[in-house]
Structures are given as C-alpha cells and as structure tokens.
Amino acid sequence: MNWVLVPQAIITGVLNGSVIGLIALGVILIYKSSEIFNFSQGHLVMLGAFVTWWFAGANEDGNEILNFPLGLAVLAAFLVALLIGFLIERIALRPMSGQPLLSIILMTLGLAQLIEGLVSIFFGIQPKSNFPAPIARTESFKIPFAFAFQGNIFIKKLLVIAFLVAVFGMIVITIFVKFSRVGLSMRATAEDHELARSIGINVPRVFGISWAIAGIVATAGGVLLAMLTGASLSLSTVVLVAFPAILLGGLESLPGAIVGGIAVGLAQELVSTAKLIQIRNSSEIAPYVLLLIVLLIRPEGLFGQKRIERI
Amino acid sequence: MAVMRPAGDYDRSYQEDKSYIRKPWQWVVLIASIGVVATCPYWGTPYIITTVNRIGYTIIAVQGLNILTGYTGQISLGQAAFMLVGGYVSTLVVTHLGLSMFLALPIAAVGAGIVGLIFGLPSLRVKGFYLAMATLAAQFIIPWLTKHAFPEFLGGTEGRIATPVPQIGSFLFNEPARFIYITLGVLIVTTFIAANITRTRLGRAFIAIRDNDLAAELLGVNLFGYKLRAFFIAAMYAGLAGALKAHYQRAIGTEFGYSLTESIVLLGMLVVGGLGTNIGPFLGTTFIIVMQDVSNVVGSSFAGIMPPEMTARLLTSFRPIFFGLILMFFLIFEPRGLAHRWQLFKAAWRLRPFSH
Numbered sequence: 001m002n003w004v005l006v007p008q009a010i011i012t013g014v015l016n017g018s019v020i021g022l023i024a025l026g027v028i029l030i031y032k033s034s035e036i037f038n039f040s041q042g043h044l045v046m047l048g049a050f051v052t053w054w055f056a057g058a059n060e061d062g063n064e065i066l067n068f069p070l071g072l073a074v075l076a077a078f079l080v081a082l083l084i085g086f087l088i089e090r091i092a093l094r095p096m097s098g099q100p101l102l103s104i105i106l107m108t109l110g111l112a113q114l115i116e117g118l119v120s121i122f123f124g125i126q127p128k129s130n131f132p133a134p135i136a137r138t139e140s141f142k143i144p145f146a147f148a149f150q151g152n153i154f155i156k157k158l159l160v161i162a163f164l165v166a167v168f169g170m171i172v173i174t175i176f177v178k179f180s181r182v183g184l185s186m187r188a189t190a191e192d193h194e195l196a197r198s199i200g201i202n203v204p205r206v207f208g209i210s211w212a213i214a215g216i217v218a219t220a221g222g223v224l225l226a227m228l229t230g231a232s233l234s235l236s237t238v239v240l241v242a243f244p245a246i247l248l249g250g251l252e253s254l255p256g257a258i259v260g261g262i263a264v265g266l267a268q269e270l271v272s273t274a275k276l277i278q279i280r281n282s283s284e285i286a287p288y289v290l291l292l293i294v295l296l297i298r299p300e301g302l303f304g305q306k307r308i309e310r311i
Numbered sequence: 312m313a314v315m316r317p318a319g320d321y322d323r324s325y326q327e328d329k330s331y332i333r334k335p336w337q338w339v340v341l342i343a344s345i346g347v348v349a350t351c352p353y354w355g356t357p358y359i360i361t362t363v364n365r366i367g368y369t370i371i372a373v374q375g376l377n378i379l380t381g382y383t384g385q386i387s388l389g390q391a392a393f394m395l396v397g398g399y400v401s402t403l404v405v406t407h408l409g410l411s412m413f414l415a416l417p418i419a420a421v422g423a424g425i426v427g428l429i430f431g432l433p434s435l436r437v438k439g440f441y442l443a444m445a446t447l448a449a450q451f452i453i454p455w456l457t458k459h460a461f462p463e464f465l466g467g468t469e470g471r472i473a474t475p476v477p478q479i480g481s482f483l484f485n486e487p488a489r490f491i492y493i494t495l496g497v498l499i500v501t502t503f504i505a506a507n508i509t510r511t512r513l514g515r516a517f518i519a520i521r522d523n524d525l526a527a528e529l530l531g532v533n534l535f536g537y538k539l540r541a542f543f544i545a546a547m548y549a550g551l552a553g554a555l556k557a558h559y560q561r562a563i564g565t566e567f568g569y570s571l572t573e574s575i576v577l578l579g580m581l582v583v584g585g586l587g588t589n590i591g592p593f594l595g596t597t598f599i600i601v602m603q604d605v606s607n608v609v610g611s612s613f614a615g616i617m618p619p620e621m622t623a624r625l626l627t628s629f630r631p632i633f634f635g636l637i638l639m640f641f642l643i644f645e646p647r648g649l650a651h652r653w654q655l656f657k658a659a660w661r662l663r664p665f666s667h
Contacts, residue, residue, distance in 0.1 A: 095643045099646065102380065103646055109575045110635045110638035116635075117630070117631035117635060121629075244444075285451050288448035292445060295433040296433055
C-alpha cells in the first residue's frame with residue numbers, strides 16, 4: 001500500500017460511500033415492505049439523473065424547452081419519480097404478487113431494460129457532461145495533513161455537498177419510517193401482510209408508497225452522482241455496487257445500508273491505493289469480491305436478522 | 312415421466328415407456344426440422360444462415376440455464392460470463408496447444424464448468440436473490456479478470472484476441488454456411504444430453520430441490536452436491552456455447568456480447584420459452600432473437616422518418632424496449648412460457664371440434 005495516499009482515500013471513500021448508501025436505502029425500503037428485491041434501482045437512478053438534466057434545460061443541441069434552476073429541476077424530477085414509482089408498482093409488480101421469486105426478479109430486470117431503452121430514446125445515448133452543478137467540479141478544499149501525499153488532503157466541494165445531502169436524506173427517511181403514520185403502516189406491512197390488512201392498512205397502497213419513495217431516493221442519488229460525473233447511461237452499472245452494500249449491511253436494516261455503502265466506498269478507494277498495479281486496477285470489482293466473501297462467511301450481513309425458516 | 316397425456320394414450324412396453332419420441336409424426340417433425348436447418352446453406356439467404364447460427368449456439372447456453380434455473384430453481388445472472396470463459400479456453404487451447412477445435416470444445420466446457428463450480432460455492436449457504444447476487448459478482452469479476460490477468464494470453468485491457476477457424480483436414484469452416492453443421496451437431500448432442508439428464512436420478516434430484524429443498528434433503532438428496540452439479544452442468548453448457556460463438560465470430564473478448572445484459576437476455580429467453588421444459592429453450596431463443604431483429608428493423612424504419620439527429624438513439628434503443636416489454640408481458644400473462652401455450656394449443660386441437 002502507498003500509505004501516503006490512504007488518508008485521502010479514506011475521506012473520499014466515506015464521502016462516495018454515503019451516496020451509495022443513500023441509493024441502497026431505496027432498495028431496502030421496497031424490500032422491507034413488499035419483499036421485492038428491486039434490480040432496476042440502478043436504472044431508476046439513471047432515469048432520475050436524466051430527467052433532472054432535461055428539466056434543467058441543458059439540452060445538447062441548444063434548443064432548450066425548459067430552463068429550470070437546479071433546485072426546481074430536482075423538485076420536478078422528484079414529482080416524475082413519484083409518479084413513475086406508483087406506476088411501476090401498479091402496472092408491473094402488483095400482478096406479480098404471489099408469484100415465485102424468480103419471476104419477480106426477472107420482472108425488475110425486464111423493467112430495467114425497458115427504462116434503459118426509453119431513456120436512450122428520449123434523452124439520447126451520449127453522456128451529458130453538462131449536468132448543472134451548484135459550483136464548479138474542480139473546486140476543492142485543501143486540508144493540511146502531515147501524513148498525506150504532499151502534506152495536503154484535497155476534498156472536492158461537490159463531494160462534501162453530496163455527502164451532506166445524502167446524510168440529510170438518510171435522516172429524513174429514518175425519521176419518516178420511524179415516526180410518521182405512513183412509515184408506521186410500512187413497518188406493519190413489513191412485519192405481516194395479513195395482520196396489517198386486518199387492522200385496516202391498505203397494503204397495496206403501502207407498496208405503492210414505498211416504490212414512490214424509492215423512486216425519489218433514486219433520483220436524489222442520481223442527481224448527486226451526475227453532479228460529480230455527468231449523466232450517462234453507464235450510471236446504472238456504476239450504481240450496481242449498491243447491491244453489495246445492501247447485502248453487506250443486511251437486507252432489512254436501514255442503518256446497515258449506510259454502513260454497507262460506506263464500507264463499499266472505502267473498499268473501492270483503499271484498493272486503488274495499492275502499490276501493485278494489478279490490485280490497483282481491481283477497484284471496480286472490489287465491491288463484488290467483498291460481496292462474495294460476505295456471502296460465504298455471514299450471508300445475513302452485518303446487521304441483518306438470521307431467518308429461521310418454518311415449515 | 313410425468314408428462315400429462317390424454318386418456319387412452321398409454322404405453323404397451325417398457326421400450327415405449329422409455330422412448331422420447333412416441334408418435335410417427337414426431338419423427339417426421341424432428342427429421343424435417345433437422346433437414347431444413349441442415350440444408351439452409353443451399354436455400355437460405357445470408358441473413359437466414361447467420362441467424363440460424365446465432366440461434367443455435369444461444370440455445371445451448373439457454374439449455375444450460377434451463378438445467379440450473381428451470382429444473383434446480385437456482386437463479387443465475389452470470390451465464391454470459393461463463394460463455395466468455397468457454398470462448399477463451401477454447402481459443403487458447405487451439406492457438407497455443409494446436410489442438411483441433413473439436414477437441415477444444417469439451418475442454419472449454421470442462422474449464423467453464425470448473426469456474427462455474429467456484430461461483431456455485433455460495434449456494435451452500437444462500438439461495439434466492441442472495442445467490443443471484445453471487446452470480447452477479449461472477450458477471451463482473453470474470454470479464455475483469457479476462458481484461459487484466461495474463462495480458463500476454465488474454466489480450467490485456469483491449470480485451471480481445473482472434474480465434475482460429477476450425478478445420479477438419481484441409482476443410483475450413485470459415486463461412487456461416489459451413490459453420491452451421493458444427494452448431495447443429497453440437498446442438499443435437501446437447502439436446503440429447505439435456506433431455507436425458509432431466510429424466511434420470513440427477514434430474515429427479517434437481518426437480519426435488521426446486522420444488523422443496525427441505526423435503527428433498529429429508530428424502531436423502533445431498534443438497535450441496537446436487538446444486539454444485541447443476542452449476543457445473545449449466546456452466547459447461549455455457550462454455551460450449553461460448554466456444555462455438557467465439558469460433559463463429561472468430562474473436563473472443565468482453566465487448567462481443569458477454570455483458571450482464573446478455574445474461575439477462577438469456578434468462579428472458581428461458582422464461583419466454585418456458586422454465587423446466589425441454590422444448591422451452593428452442594421456442595424462447597428463437598422468439599427473442601427474431602424479435603430482436605424485428606426491433607432493429609422497426610428502429611431503422613422509424614429512423615428513416617424521424618429527423619436525422621434522432622437516428623443514433625432510435626437504432627439502439629428499440630432492442631431493450633422490445634425485450635423488456637416482451638419479458639414483462641410474458642411474466643404477467645404467460646409465466647409458464649411458450650411451451651405451455653403449445654401444450655394448450657395441442658389440447659385444444661385434439662378435442663376439435665368439441666371444446667369440452
């Protein structure tokens with residue numbers, strides 16, 4: 001390891017990981033209420049980024065239709081994501097209730113393909129590097145630190161903003177799930193569908209709400225990532241590292257998603273500080289190696305509950 | 312075999328009970344369809360010949376997936392990565408050891424099978440989407456390895472190497488019209504093996520695991536052993552398919568259609584055809600590949616009437632849209648696939664003109 005690079009890697013890893021954790025939260029919300037593992041979350045993230053980009057009016061050929069400031073564009077994209085979340089639940093997932101796991105997984109995979117196709121038709125296949133950002137991408141804080149490379153740690157300001165937004169989003173979601181009425185009914189549904197139904201909770205509506213929230217969370221994650229790297233179709237693949245984060249933290253634990261996300265972010269960054277070039281190159285697959293190790297040693301994750309199967 | 316048969320259609324001997332092809336018309340259909348494929352270099356257009364080749368080697372990969380997912384009930388998102396392994400093994404064996412491609416095929420199958428075993432190991436402890444995750448890891452790790460490990464053999468970061476043309480004596484299989492005979496031959500063998508796996512002890516154990524793994528274990532099925540066997544067989548089939556694909560395309564590399572999307576498409580073909588049926592991979596693969604070509608045609612005809620700056624996005628985006636819609640449509644309205652539809656059709660035809 002190049003020890004001088006480690007302090008920088010730790011900070012970048014934690015900041016990056018918080019965004020991954022936020023995206024992982026969306027998957028866990030859906031899983032907790034409806035036991036559907038949403039493989040299309042990555043594509044929802046990409047969709048959110050593109051929709052925001054479109055609302056912000058940064059069209060590549062110059063004929064701007066809408067020209068919202070970034071904040072308004074994000075709000076409009078949230079609204080779109082909310083509708084799409086409800087629609088997906090109503091049209092695609094509700095007919096699948098009671099179907100075997102494989103069919104449900106394939107349904108979300110089919111959905112992912114559909115979203116990819118629609119995005120590339122509406123927004124084009126070229127990456128959008130002109131995604132609006134509140135401040136320039138190159139601006140960064142310079143923190144003197146004796147053990148770091150050349151005595152300084154550089155932190156991109158945008159990354160700090162992304163971190164703060166992600167933490168804020170996580171806190172909002174946690175409070176919402178813990179204390180609000182809808183959140184309470186979501187937790188009740190997660191515990192037992194039939195019991196929830198018998199005390200008057202509208203279970204399908206709860207599923208719809210959790211999909212809508214997941215859509216909004218995905219859009220938020222997409223905007224944060226796109227601010228850093230620009231919106232492109234490959235965002236959906238980049239975001240797949242949220243899945244190792246989820247399994248690492250445990251499938252049903254909200255704090256687990258955050259810890260898992262940060263662990264994945266750290267793994268990616270720390271691997272790239274290695275001296276050996278072969279290991280340094282492996283930062284893109286480091287989360288998946290981590291995933292395999294977790295699956296072999298502790299399949300229920302760090303914070304997950306061990307399931308006792310009743311026959 | 313627990314095949315639903317109408318009343319009055321019974322077996323008179325063990326020979327008949329064991330036979331796969333029961334009726335004269337089935338022999339006619341079988342021989343006619345093999346004949347049509349085998350003679351298509353003489354009557355087909357180049358498009359038909361290449362499409363038949365593509366369908367042929369894809370069916371082999373889907374058959375492997377069918378054994379793993381359809382019969383054993385284990386989800387795999389890594390079939391395309393195992394194809395990549397097979398393609399590389401076959402290419403390296405032919406290039407560096409100088410063996411004939413026909414010897415390289417079984418070596419590629421075994422090589423891919425061993426890699427499949429490694430990624431099947433988590434199936435000891437996890438199932439469902441946890442296992443899907445483990446195979447997803449395979450789908451990312453294997454292509455990465457082919458890009459970064461042993462650059463002098465595997466082509467390095469560019470990630471592609473040329474695959475030699477197969478030959479017998481001095482006869483080169485250098486055109487799709489000639490390669491079709493290799494594809495067809497391998498396909499017949501794999502179909503025969505797949506059909507027989509499903510009705511032996513091995514296949515019955517697979518089905519028991521799929522239907523209820525706890526019950527299967529209580530009945531004495533060694534869960535881990537049989538799951539690993541399923542992974543091994545599925546990866547072997549993928550390896551064969553990948554080797555054929557590599558020799559057909561005359562190159563192997565990560566960018567020639569071995570991505571996660573390809574793995575998902577293979578699963579989609581299986582579901583559209585019908586999980587856990589022997590005819591399913593044939594129907595599903597043919598249907599999806601034909602629909603992919605239809606989507607390309609639709610895309611390009613749209614591109615003709617739309618403004619030119621839309622052309623690029625229209626050409627590439629119809630394929631995932633068609634695939635996603637077809638997959639979702641089948642999952643909602645016909646989860647048992649085209650094979651089930653075919654059974655219904657046969658039943659309806661048998662009772663004609665009396666519907667009940």
